[in-house]
Amino acid sequence: MFVTTQFAEGAGRLWWLELEEAVAWLDRISVNVGEETIAAPASTAEEKQAAFERLYWALRRGPEERLRATVALLAEAAGVDGARLVRTLCLGWDEIAALAREPNVTIGAHTLSHPMLAKWPAAVARREMAESKAGIEERLAVPVRHFAYPVGDPASAGAREFALAEEVGFVTAATTRPGHLFPAHASHLHALPRVSVNGLYQSEEALRAMLSGVPFLAWNRGRRVNVA
Numbered sequence: 287m288f289v290t291t292q293f294a295e296g297a298g299r300l301w302w303l304e305l306e307e308a309v310a311w312l313d314r315i316s317v318n319v320g321e322e323t324i325a326a327p328a329s330t331a332e333e334k335q336a337a338f339e340r341l342y343w344a345l346r347r348g349p350e351e352r353l354r355a356t357v358a359l360l361a362e363a364a365g366v367d368g369a370r371l372v373r374t375l376c377l378g379w380d381e382i383a384a385l386a387r388e389p390n391v392t393i394g395a396h397t398l399s400h401p402m403l404a405k406w407p408a409a410v411a412r413r414e415m416a417e418s419k420a421g422i423e424e425r426l427a428v429p430v431r432h433f434a435y436p437v438g439d440p441a442s443a444g445a446r447e448f449a450l451a452e453e454v455g456f457v458t459a460a461t462t463r464p465g466h467l468f469p470a471h472a473s474h475l476h477a478l479p480r481v482s483v484n485g486l487y488q489s490e491e492a493l494r495a496m497l498s499g500v501p502f503l504a505w506n507r508g509r510r511v512n513v514a
């Protein structure tokens with residue numbers, strides 16, 4: 287279990303859920319994202335889905351400050367209380383401490399504030415990694431040896447982040463690049479792939495296909511290791 291320390295403290299922002307709730311409440315969206323104005327109806331479920339997808343990906347492509355500021359505007363317009371989302375949905379330190387005592391649970395780090403690390407200066411990225419590691423170790427009195435990159439796609443975690451994760455003392459770090467583990471990953475322990483089981487692909491058939499590895503070989507065009 288990878289812990290984002292601000293979420294454990296009831297702070298920080300689950301911006302993707304703020305966006306989801308804002309679109310759920312609003313009947314139409316109109317917002318500037320850089321040069322682009324995104325205006326879309328959002329009264330039916332289909333319209334909401336389409337508006338969310340458009341907004342989400344337009345924001346994901348740009349700087350994270352803009353993403354967070356824009357989502358805050360939409361959340362305010364929709365009366366969405368981001369702080370309540372964190373307090374309602376995230377485990378607190380006491381609950382995480384109880385989990386950490388379970389023999390089959392390993393606690394890893396997932397930064398202080400859940401940023402897309404590659405979009406920030408190196409010093410910020412390093413602090414997010416090192417201070418979350420130190421903070422969890424101090425709070426739970428367990429060693430924190432593993433890390434997961436927030437968001438974890440190539441635009442959030444690349445070569446610089448892989449090197450930083452090693453430098454600040456993590457033994458492994460996981461991306462969200464889709465794939466199975468192969469022996470060659472032994473030389474890329476800070477760029478591990480992931481099989482995402484997240485509720486969107488939970489049919490038994492889909493899960494079996496994912497576990498076979500076939501979709502990932504196709505996705506990765508036969509490459510077993512994707513660390514560039």
Ligand SMILES: [Zn+2]
Nearest residue numbers: 396400436437
């Ligand atoms: Zn995350």
